[in-house]
Amino acid sequence: MDKFLDENMGDRATYELMAKAIAFIRQNHRQQPDLAAIAQHVHLSEYHFQRLFTKWAGISPKRFLQYLTVEYAKSKIAETKNLLELTGDVGLSSSGRLHDLFVNIEAMSPQEFKTGGKGLQICYGIHETMFGDCLIATTERGICNLYFLDGMDNQAAALMLQEEWSNAEIICDRQITQPICDRLFSHLPNLNTAKQPPLTLYVKGTNFQIQVWRALLRIPFGGITTYQGLGRSLGRPNAARAIGNAVGSNPISFLIPCHRVIRESGELGGYRWGLERKTAILGWEASHN
Known part of the structure; x- marks a missing residue:
């Protein structure tokens, strides 16, 4: 049973959930947690977490994570320079x-x-x-x-x-x-x-x-x-x-x-x-x- 229902969540509650997921990803980045592990951490099914995350970010969690790597950051530093x-x-x-x-x-x-x-x-x-x-x-x-x-x-x-x-x-x-x-x-x-x-x-x-x-x-x-x-x-x-x-x-x-x-x-x-x-x-x- 999901802890939250995305249809009823406002901006504050949605962000708090996203922040909790991002904190978990940052703390466990060496293990590269999959969708199931992240969803479990925030007490949502994989389906509802993916749906809520995509609604918030505009892209899937997997694609979003690609933008959080050190390698991506370094490439953007060079481009921005x-x-x-x-x-x-x-x-x-x-x-x-x-x-x-x-x-x-x-x-x-x-x-x-x-x-x-x-x-x-x-x-x-x-x-x-x-x-x-x-x-x-x-x-x-x-x-x-x-x-x-x-x-x-x-x-x-x-x-x-x-x-x-x-x-x-x-x-x-x-x-x-x-x-x-x-x-x-x-x-x-x-x-x-x-x-x-x-x-x-x-x-x-x-x-x-x-x-x-x-x-x-x-x-x-x-x-x-x-x-x-x-x-x-x-x-x-x-x-x-x-x-x-x-x-x-x-x-x-x-x-x-x-x-x-x-x-x-x-x-x-x-x-x-x-x-x-x-x-x-x-x-x-x-x-x-």
Whole structure:
């Protein structure tokens, strides 16, 4: 008897199941668990697990696993290196692309930075997505935060936002943030967004951090680079540690794709929102590229 029925599962429950399966695969990758073993681990029949996984990922578990190998990661690192060099040469560092979503960064001024958001109104909402619950926060000038709850309850997530913007007016308004969520996490990866305006991100950070975040936006959908590769694209080949710190402090996860940076060995490295989520996003992007 299956523990879950896929017809009745929402995004949150589906992702939690996928994350559990991905964690099992990562922990047992040397044994290369088959479909039966993975399905048993998440308390589903092979039929229902395959059906649910394919509905979530768009491809079968077997094909998805091919995108999680070190060999695949290394091949994408080499491919992305060439693309980063090309986009650097033609001056595309100020904007990026998330599939068909064009993204621009607007940096907060030093004076605005010092005031902790004084005079700023921030609307936020917490939403279920295919990669788990996330908080999206936006201002009149652009999206200022996107982070996954990763075990936090809604109150803790809101408190985290308030601590980051200590002097801003924080308002919970899902009607404001729902259209952003719909645009980012659509299950239709080929959705035509050409007629929609670019998304503007309103960020606060040091000049170096913002430089790194702009560079992250140049990594193409389905692409992967390394901390060293990102440093080379910025003319800072020996600044991998500083690059890593800037990547880790990214305030707008997913949109600024810090998940696309891994170690030179092909291993995933760290991720603020959990390695299962990083694996899920990278695998999903690779399968829709």
